[in-house]
Amino acid sequence: MKAIVHVMLKDGVLDPQGEAVRHALTALGFDGVEGVRQGKVIEIDLAAGESPEAAEERVTRMCDKLLANTVIESYRVEIA
Amino acid sequence: MRAAVVTFPGSNCDRDLALALERSGFEVVRVWHKDTALPAGIDLVGLPGGFSFGDYLRCGAIAANSPICREVVRFAEGGGHVLGICNGFQILLETGLLPGALMRNSNLKFICKTVTLRVETALSPFTTLLGEGATLDIPVAHHDGNYQASPELIRDLDSEARVAFRYGDPLNGSAGDIAGILSQNRRVLGMMPHPERASEAATGSSAGAAIFDGIASAFASA
Numbered sequence: 001m002k003a004i005v006h007v008m009l010k011d012g013v014l015d016p017q018g019e020a021v022r023h024a025l026t027a028l029g030f031d032g033v034e035g036v037r038q039g040k041v042i043e044i045d046l047a048a049g050e051s052p053e054a055a056e057e058r059v060t061r062m063c064d065k066l067l068a069n070t071v072i073e074s075y076r077v078e079i080a
Numbered sequence: 081m082r083a084a085v086v087t088f089p090g091s092n093c094d095r096d097l098a099l100a101l102e103r104s105g106f107e108v109v110r111v112w113h114k115d116t117a118l119p120a121g122i123d124l125v126g127l128p129g130g131f132s133f134g135d136y137l138r139c140g141a142i143a144a145n146s147p148i149c150r151e152v153v154r155f156a157e158g159g160g161h162v163l164g165i166c167n168g169f170q171i172l173l174e175t176g177l178l179p180g181a182l183m184r185n186s187n188l189k190f191i192c193k194t195v196t197l198r199v200e201t202a203l204s205p206f207t208t209l210l211g212e213g214a215t216l217d218i219p220v221a222h223h224d225g226n227y228q229a230s231p232e233l234i235r236d237l238d239s240e241a242r243v244a245f246r247y248g249d250p251l252n253g254s255a256g257d258i259a260g261i262l263s264q265n266r267r268v269l270g271m272m273p274h275p276e277r278a279s280e281a282a283t284g285s286s287a288g289a290a291i292f293d294g295i296a297s298a299f300a301s302a
Contacts, residue, residue, distance in 0.1 A: 013228065016186050016253070066145060069138055069174065071181040072228060 001046045003059040004078040007068045008039035042067055052079045081106045081299045083124040086152070088113040088143045093129035093165065093276060100276040101126060104292035105300075113146040123299050124161045125152050127168030129221070129274055139182065139224045140170030149175055161205065161295065162268045166222055169260070169270035178261055178270045179237075180229035185222070186253025192221040194285070196248035197259055197273055201241040204266045205298030209290045215248060216287040218273040225272040226253040227261075237261055244269055 009015045015037050022036040044062070046055055059077045068075040083106040087094045098108040101124070109119045113132075118125065132143035143149060149171065156162045156177050164172040172178045185191055199207050199214040210216065229237070234255055237243050245260040252272075260271030275288025 013183075014186070014253075016184050016188055016226075020188055066137070066141060069141065069181055071173075071179075072183065 001048060001050065001052070001055055002080045003044040003046055003055060004080055005042040005044065005059065005063060005067055006039060006076045006078070007042065007063075007073050008037060008075070009072055010074050013072050039073075055079050081124075081296060082109060082119070082122050083107070083126055084109050084111045084118050084122045085126040085128060086111045086113060086148055087128070088130070088132035088146065090132045090134055091128045091130035091167070093167075093274065096274075096276040096279075097126045097128045097165065100279040100289065100292050103279060103289065104296040106292075106296065111148055113143065113148050116147045116151065118148070118151050118155055122155070122160070124163065124295060125155055127152070127162065127164040127171050128276075129166030129168060132167055132171065135224075138170075138174070140167060140172075140174040143167075143171045144174035153177060156263070156268050159265065159267065161298075163206065163295070164268075164270040165274055165276060166220075166225075166272055169272055170224065172268065172270040177268050178263055179233055180227055180261070182224050182272070183226040183228050183253075184224050185226050185251075190221075190223040191225070191252055192219070194219045194278075195251055195273065197245045198248055200243045200246055201262070203241060204244060204262050204269065205295045206262075206269045206291050207244055207294060209294040209297060216290070217285060218275055218278050218288050220251065220259075220273045221277075222252075222272055225251075227258045227272075228255055234258075240264070242266070245271055245273070 018036040018038040063075045085098045199210045202212045242262045247257040275291045278285040278288035
């Protein structure tokens, strides 16, 4: 089983890296790029034998403990 | 007076911090991140600058979950004094001992230069010898020093006089130009600038030595 964690800066938190990417895209001639937010994706391989619900609960705890800084970041867990 | 200085894989200011503390009269014990206990009779823990665990995931995030940091948190929660500089500040935020977060500098550049700091409160062992309103020139060297927190938290830090230092001029996008903050009990200080790199005239400046002398004087008079 695989868990995919998406970590993004919370809405309203200034994302200077996303802003730099936006500028670069505009400089390359891509019109209409109104905003870019940069985050990260973390893939976790989990041993078999756990229910998807239990896995989601456990990965959520991983997010709160380490994978995301919930002061500035939000996360979303997908079990695949 | 005894201080422990923690070394993580990737710390690079640990030796400078130990030397600066020794110069101010501390006996310094070096501690490794995998240690599961702090040495007995410690008055102060120093978390040094550097790039612990290669800044992987987020600066300070992995170090904050290391075995020694569990003990550092326990030490601080029991009223112990902790000084986190640069990466050490990032680690303190990741442990939750200090509030808020440090983000990428707003200009996206690694900033390495001497800046002027303003002392915002004398009410801490770290700033007692400097005095409110004093200025000191100290180097910064960081990529992620842009301090951010909710407006409510910034207001609380201001009203409780927990901002220890501000940059004299806007530097990295930090809210309110905050360069260092104190815990509620004023015994934990996190700061981005490097006083340990300015604690001996031979290396260019000794402006930072007053911070270490201040901690020493607090213990000497306790």
